[in-house]
Amino acid sequence: MARMQAVFDQRGFGWWALEERETREFVGRVGLDEVGEDMPFEGVDIGWRLVRSAWGHGYATEAALACLAFGFEVLGLPAPVASTTVDNLRSQAVMRRIGMTRDPADDFEDPSVPEGPLRQCVLYRTLAEIPVVHTTRRDTA
Template identity: 85%
Template sequence: MPELRTDRLLLRRWRESDLEPWAAMNADPEVREHLGELLTREQSDATVALMQAEFDEREFGWWALEARETGEFIGRAGLDEVGEDLPFAGVDVGWRLIRSAWGHGYATEAALACLAFGFEALGLPEIVASTTVNNLRSQAVMRRIGMARDPADDFEDPSVPEGPLRQCVLYRTTAEMPTG
């Protein structure tokens, strides 16, 4: 599993010490506001096991996100295959941070590193990102990293029950589009 480094971040393999702060993130209603139900510790641990297995299989996926200055685990960022139940295909870029890391540009910095890896190392022709229509913070990151939205691509997530989390927006970028 390759590590990615930016000026302030290390995107690395998951460690046992990440499980507790990851579980705390998944139990935080503000962090989960646009993601759905809170996760139990067992559910949270299972997501890490799945992320590691998928990374080992595909050679890309979700990295643990660490602040280089402090060594603190601050979330995850990475690339993932779009689910078959969605009305589009490809590879998705995403991020999730602990609340104390919000507003410092870490999501943008991590996402740009993931895009560079996707285009340069994996040779992807396009990378997408999606979120709920009300998740304005993530949409702002998508715009900052050079992604564009066509409202005709907006969709309802079939895996989500009726409600505010079902309506989603889709952003796209290619290697030729300017980033950051």
Template identity: 80%
Template sequence: MTELRTERLLLRGWRASDLDPWAAMNADPAVREHLGAPLTRPESDAVAARMRADLDRRGFGWWAVEERATGAFIGRVGLDVVGDDMPFAGVDIGWRLTRSAWGHGYATEAARACLTYGFDVLGLAEVLASTTVGNVRSQSVMRRIGMTHDPADDFEDPSVPEGPLRRCVLYRATAGPRTAAPVADASR
């Protein structure tokens, strides 16, 4: 199992002890603001099981994130293959953190590690990221990690019912020099 280490964070495989804080995160309306309705405990557990299986099968996916100093679970960050139902293809990057972890630069730090892993280890030529038009926090992270946005790439998410969460923006990062140089330490 590949783990990624940054100065303050460990991106690692999922543990049984992650399920309670993961479920609490998914039940928090503020965390779910740009994702849809809060998840029930069975729904949250099912998502964690899928993420664990993807990591085991592919060696990359949605890593659990913990603060190295405290060992506290603070969310998930990772790379995932874009679903067939989307109007674009490739590998995307994303993050979801507990509200208490917001505003500390953790999403940016972890996302930089994922970009490095995607480009330097997986050999990806491009990494994508998408979010709702209104999710300015995530869009700020995308810009901080060197991703660019072309409004011509914006799209309607076919998996979302009609409403404010359906209109999305798409950001891109390509291999090679980026404005925000990532740092990561990948180990197995």
């Protein structure tokens, strides 16, 4: 926790915990991070990871949009990127909902992942401005 706070203090961005609004239950994390030097692209990466029970409720989309707005409006960051495995269709759907686009020519093999199906990744990019996307979080009832 202290290391994450130190990175946040140094860069002005990092990871935030996600909580369900009414219950305050921890449901995951969202954040901005510098792309690793070993990756075949540069920039700031937006990412999220949610507990399985939080999938399909709109939390990732809502949080990612807030994260993008923070990056653009507060930090003045260049257009972030996002990557995931080829088979992670849920994350790719979030990327599209927040206004990101994919060019298959940018797809890559993640050098930090051992050989296998998780190594093949897709790359999505944002525009150089905040995407205008309207979402409504689905009720959990």
